[in-house]
Amino acid sequence: MSLEPNFFNERDDQMWADLLSPGRRALLGGGAAALAAIGLARGAEAQTVPVAAAPAPVPAGRSPWGYDTYKEPTPRPKSVRPGEAVLPANPRAYTDIKSYHAHIYFDEDSHAKAALIRKWAAERFSVELGNWNLEPRGPHVTPSFYFGFTNDLLPVIVPWLQLNSLGLTILLHPNTEDPRADHLYYALWVNRAQPVNAYGMHGPAPGEPKVEQIYPNTRPTIRPEA
Template structure:
């Protein structure tokens, strides 16, 4: 048998497991295909619930989940709780903004630089350095808050100075869940945000209607202009 292989066939052979490669060498693709169709690969009958319980314990979900009803979830999009809204929201409902910069063990040095640049140039409320997921954010991050007066400046600045990191910019209104999930802007790619459980402020308990921003940085560097 010739040892010369077609390059395409060799490519696919290299993608297969070592065991399948041995089959290819011994009898070719036809032999491998025959083994795949052999009775040894036939699906075994599903074990009964009693057999499962006998070997692995009792499922905490019981054994009737497949017959449970599957109703439509409640609407969570802002303004659609009772159908489409009749009019737009006022843009003045936005009282401030948050920027969340995400990083990991390979990109944290870029986040450090953005954090330093921000504190040097803008009067913002700079939050802690979160080396682990915190709140609705599923990766390490840091955040800074800023007023609506800075939005026309900070948003394009972040677009040009993200260093390739994922950045969430969201407004602060009276609906934190919508702020994070539906009113959000992303610089570069987006990523999951676990904000479905966020609630509106409890005004009866004295919580402010909208999260407040208190700048804690003192800019010392002029913003670069062309």
């Protein structure tokens, strides 16, 4: 069957007539108007400039630090080991350690755990048990209690505290002639470390023992679990 030469022209004419019928023209026109409106709205939104907030009023008065603190030089911190300007020629002797302290830290949410550790330790070990520090005391920035013990107990008390810390932070430090370094640089920690404000600590005064002494004051009645 042969097609007349004008068949395709008639078909194309009908397609365009359908597309451009009044109903379709109205639909297309409405869509174009809507798109144009959206474009104008977005353009207006993009051109909107936010209003800057008014500056906060400057309080009356002067800073107690003055206005030249930015000119202060950066000071050199103290030596890692007080009194050592250079690296030591030889290691320190481990016999410089005469005893140890264990500081158990707690807060209002964990004081019951600290009380239990305190009770257990006093029942099992001959130690010098200090009183409760319910506020920061000395170089310790949180509530704590401590007990001191002699070197022979170290192999037992360290693993005992590791297994019975109940999640509390515990500072273990040796006692030498340098209490500042004992707290800052010779320390061991059970669980998390925390700041210790020992930078102002000094050695013993004239006439005092060179190393803090330990005087056990507990009466243990239970052998440590083994």
